[in-house]
Amino acid sequence: xxxxxxxxxxxxxxxxxxxxxxxxxxxxxxxDYEATRAAFRWEDARATLDGLPGGGxxxxxxxxxxxxxxxxxxxxxxxxxxxxxxxxxxxxFAQLAAETSRFANALQAxxxxxxxxxxxxxxxxxxxxxxxLGALKARCVVTPLFSAFGPExxxxxxxxxxxxxxxxxxxxxxxxxxxxxxxxxxxxHVILVGEGExxxxxxxxxxxxxxxxxPVFTIGRTEPQSMALLHFTSGxxxxxxxxxxxxxxxxxxxxxxxxxxxxxxxxxxxxTADPGWITGTSYGIVAPLVNxxxxxxxxxxxxxxxxxxxxxxxxxxxxYTAPTAFRMMMKLGAEALxxxxxxxxxxxxxxxxxxxxxxxxxxxxAFGLPFHDNWWQTETGGIMIANYAAMDxxxxxxxxxxxxxxxxxxxxxxxxxxxxxxxxxxxxxLALRTPWPSMMRGYLHEEERYRKCFADGWYxxxxxxxxxxxxxxxxxxxxxxxxKSAGHLIGPFEVESALxxxxxxxxxxxxxxxxxxxxxxxxxxxxxxxxxxxGEALRRELLGHARKRLGAAVAPKEIDFRxxxxxxxxxxxxxxxxxxxxxxxxxxxxxxxxxxxK
Ligand code: PRX
Numbered sequence: 001x002x003x004x005x006x007x008x009x010x011x012x013x014x015x016x017x018x019x020x021x022x023x024x025x026x027x028x029x030x031x032d033y034e035a036t037r038a039a040f041r042w043e044d045a046r047a048t049l050d051g052l053p054g055g056g057x058x059x060x061x062x063x064x065x066x067x068x069x070x071x072x073x074x075x076x077x078x079x080x081x082x083x084x085x086x087x088x089x090x091x092x093f094a095q096l097a098a099e100t101s102r103f104a105n106a107l108q109a110x111x112x113x114x115x116x117x118x119x120x121x122x123x124x125x126x127x128x129x130x131x132x133l134g135a136l137k138a139r140c141v142v143t144p145l146f147s148a149f150g151p152e153x154x155x156x157x158x159x160x161x162x163x164x165x166x167x168x169x170x171x172x173x174x175x176x177x178x179x180x181x182x183x184x185x186x187x188x189h190v191i192l193v194g195e196g197e198x199x200x201x202x203x204x205x206x207x208x209x210x211x212x213x214x215p216v217f218t219i220g221r222t223e224p225q226s227m228a229l230l231h232f233t234s235g236x237x238x239x240x241x242x243x244x245x246x247x248x249x250x251x252x253x254x255x256x257x258x259x260x261x262x263x264x265x266x267x268x269x270x271x272t273a274d275p276g277w278i279t280g281t282s283y284g285i286v287a288p289l290v291n292x293x294x295x296x297x298x299x300x301x302x303x304x305x306x307x308x309x310x311x312x313x314x315x316x317x318x319x320y321t322a323p324t325a326f327r328m329m330m331k332l333g334a335e336a337l338x339x340x341x342x343x344x345x346x347x348x349x350x351x352x353x354x355x356x357x358x359x360x361x362x363x364x365x366a367f368g369l370p371f372h373d374n375w376w377q378t379e380t381g382g383i384m385i386a387n388y389a390a391m392d393x394x395x396x397x398x399x400x401x402x403x404x405x406x407x408x409x410x411x412x413x414x415x416x417x418x419x420x421x422x423x424x425x426x427x428x429x430l431a432l433r434t435p436w437p438s439m440m441r442g443y444l445h446e447e448e449r450y451r452k453c454f455a456d457g458w459y460x461x462x463x464x465x466x467x468x469x470x471x472x473x474x475x476x477x478x479x480x481x482x483x484k485s486a487g488h489l490i491g492p493f494e495v496e497s498a499l500x501x502x503x504x505x506x507x508x509x510x511x512x513x514x515x516x517x518x519x520x521x522x523x524x525x526x527x528x529x530x531x532x533x534x535g536e537a538l539r540r541e542l543l544g545h546a547r548k549r550l551g552a553a554v555a556p557k558e559i560d561f562r563x564x565x566x567x568x569x570x571x572x573x574x575x576x577x578x579x580x581x582x583x584x585x586x587x588x589x590x591x592x593x594x595x596x597x598k
Contacts, residue, residue, distance in 0.1 A: 028388065028389040029258045029259055029389075030259045030388045030390060031390050033388065033390075033391055040404050042436065042437060045251050048255075049063050049251065050063065050067040052222060056220070057247070058222060058224040059137065059219050059222040060250040060253075060290075061133045061137040063254070064285070064289035065078070065096050065097050068292050073093045074093055075092050076092055076294065077091070077092050078092055078289055079096060079289075080297065081124075082300075084299045091126065099130045099215070101216055102210050103213070104137035104217040106210045107134070109213065112138060114139040114220070116164045116165075117161045117162055117164055117165075119143045119166045120144045120166070121144075121145045121149075122168050123169075124275070124297055128167075129275075131191075132144055137217055143157065144280070144281055149176075149276070149553060150547070150554070151179060151549065152494075152498055152549040153494065157232050159184065160239060160445065161242055166189070166190050167190075168191075169192060169194050187202075189202045189204065190203045192204070224246065224247050226246060231243050231277075231278045231378050233378035234490060234493075238449070243381075243443060244443070245440060246441055248438075249282075249438035252382040254291060255403070255404065256287065260388065261283070261287065261349060263288060265293065266317075267294070268314055270295070270314070270320070271295070282382055284297070304328065304332050304336055307325075308336070308340045311344075312342055316345055317344050319345060320348075321348070321350050322352045323350050323353050324518050326355065327359060327518075342367060345369065348371050349371065349372040349373070350371055353484045353519045355396075359371060360373070372386065372387035372389070373398050374398060375473070380461075381439060381440060382438040383402060384405050385402070386398070398465075398472075401432075401473075406432065406433035407467075408431050408432075408433070409429070409431070409466060410431040412429065412455065417455050417456045418431060418460070425469075427464055427465070427466050429460055429463070430463045431458040431461060433458060433459075463477075483522055485519060485521055490512075490554055494550070495524060495555070496510050498546050498550050498555075499546055502541075502542060504538060504541075505526055505528065506528055508524055508526050508573075509525045509566075509575050511523050513558065521557045523582065524546070524556040524558070525578050526560070526561055527564050528561065565578070566578065566593055567593075567594050568592040
C-alpha cells in the first residue's frame with residue numbers, strides 16, 4: 001500500500017502544508033525510525049552490495065555501475081544529461097560500464113598506477129561522470145574540482161594531492177591550468193574533452209585516447225580501506241585539507257541513499273550539486289547509481305525557470321538541492337511555479353547550510369510537500385542526520401541521526417577529552433561516534449590536524465548544535481571562522497593569502513557577512529602598505545585581483561579598508577572582532593587583543 005508520508009507535526013505547519021493525497025508514494029524505506037535503528041548493522045548494509053567478483057574486495061565503481069549489468073539493469077538509464085544548449089545524452093548502465101572501462105584502460109595505457117591522483121576539472125559534462133567512475137575502476141584516487149575555481153585554489157589542491165593527471169576542457173586548460181604547469185612538475189598528463197585550441201606537455205585529446213580504448217576492463221583487487229576519493233575542504237587557517245575517503249564509503253552512500261533520500265528503483269533523482277563539492281559526488285554520482293536509480297544531470301547553473309522545466313519535463317521524483325536555491329525560488333514567489341506540472345515530485349531534500357523554517361513552510365505551500373533538511377560534512381562522506389520521508393518534519397531542525405550513526409552534543413574537557421551533554425536544548429559541539437564506512441580516513445599529509453578532530457572515540461564536527469527532548473538536532477553555528485556561501489565552504493585564510501599577494505596589501509582579514517539568500521557573503525578587510533591610499537579604484541582592483549586568482553566561487557564580494565586590523569598578542573587577526581563590529585554586535589572577550597584597527 002502506498003503511504004502518504006506527508007505528515008508534519010508542528011501545528012502551524014500542519015495548517016499550512018497543502019496535503020496532496022493524489023500523489024503516489026512508495027512505502028518509505030525507513031518507515032519506523034526506532035525499529036530500523038535498533039535492528040541496523042553496517043555489516044547488513046555491506047551485504048546488500050555485491051563486492052568484486054571472486055572475492056576481489058569492494059570498489060565503488062563496480063557497485064555503482066558494473067554490477068547492475070548482472071541484475072537486469074543493463075538497458076536502464078543511469079545518467080540522463082541535459083546540456084546548456086538543450087542537448088541531451090542518455091547513458092544506460094551498460095553504456096556507462098563501457099565508457100568508464102574505456103577511461104580506466106586509457107589511464108592504464110598512460111601508466112597511471114593504483115593510488116595515483118586524477119583531478120577532474122570541468123563543468124557537469126558526461127565525461128566528468130565517466131572520468132570519476134573510470135578512475136575508480138583503475139583504482140586511482142579522484143578529486144573532482146569545481147570549475148569556477150581560479151588558478152590559485154587549483155594549484156594549491158594539486159600540490160597537496162600530488163596530482164598526476166587532469167581531465168579538463170581546452171578552454172579551462174588555457175584559462176586556468178596552462179600557466180600553472182611549471183609550478184606543478186608532477187602533473188604529467190592532461191586529457192582534454194571537446195574541441196578548442198590548447199597545447200602543452202602531456203596534453204592529449206579524449207577522442208584520441210579514451211574513445212578508441214577497449215570497453216572491457218577488469219577491476220583489480222580493491223581493498224575496502226584503500227583510498228578512492230580526495231575531497232578538499234577548508235579550515236580556519238592553513239592550506240585546504242584533503243579529506244581522504246575509501247572505497248568502503250559506498251556502503252554508506254547506498255544506505256543513506258535509501259534511508260535519507262528514500263531512493264526507490266523507479267525513481268528519477270536529481271541532485272543539483274556540482275561534483276566539485278562532495279554532495280555532487282556522494283549523491284550526484286555514487287548514491288543514486290549504487291541504488292540502480294536514474295540520475296538527471298543538468299549542466300546549466302541555477303535559474304528557476306530552467307529548474308522548474310527540468311522537474312516537470314524529466315518527471316523528477318526525488319530532488320536533492322541546497323537551501324540557497326530554495327531561497328532564490330522563494331524570492332520569485334509561488335507564482336513563478338504556476339503552470340508547471342510537478343506532480344511526479346514526491347520527496348525534496350536539502351543540505352549544506354541552514355534551511356530556515358520559512359523555506360520548509362514555503363516548500364509546503366509552493367510544491368505541496370515539505371523540504372527535508374539534512375546534515376553532513378566533507379569529512380563524514382555521507383548524510384549523518386536527516387528528516388525522513390515517513391517522519392514528522394520539525395521546520396528548522398536538521399532531523400535525527402541515520403541508522404548506524406550515533407550523534408551527541410559534547411563539550412571538550414581541559415584534559416583533551418569530551419563529555420556528553422545530556423540536557424535537551426543545551427548548546428555544545430556536535431559529535432559523532434566513530435567509525436562509520438564513509439568517515440574520512442585522514443587529511444592527506446596532515447596527521448596532526450586529523451588527530452585533533454577526534455577525542456574519546458568521537459569525531460568532533462566543529463559545528464555547534466542542540467538536541468531537543470525528542471532527539472531532533474538543531475544547528476546553531478560553526479565553532480570556527482569558516483564561511484558558508486551558497487552552500488560552499490570557504491576558508492578565510494585562502495582568501496586572505498590571495499589578497500596579501502597584491503602589492504598594495506599589508507594585511508587582510510576575511511569574514512562571512514550574513515546574507516538573506518546565500519547565507520553568507522565573503523567580505524574582506526584590508527590594511528594597505530605605506531604609499532597606497534584607499535579609494536574606489538583600488539577597491540575595484542583588489543576585487544578583480546582576488547576574482548582572477550581565486551575564481552568567482554571563492555573571491556570576496558566586498559572589501560573595506562582599515563588603517564590596521566585587530567590582532568591577538570600572538571599576531572593572529574581577530575576575525576571574530578571584525579565580524580562583531582561589522583554587525584554591530586558585542587565585541588566579547590578582548591583580553592587577547594594586542595593591536596587594534598582604531
Ligand atoms: O556547518 C555545517 C554546514 O556545512 C558544513 C559542512 O560543509 P561541507 O564540508 O562543505 O559539506 C558539504 C556536504 C553537506 C557543516 O559543518 N551544514 C551542512 N549541512 C547543514 C549545515 N548547516 C546547517 N544545516 C545543515 N543542514
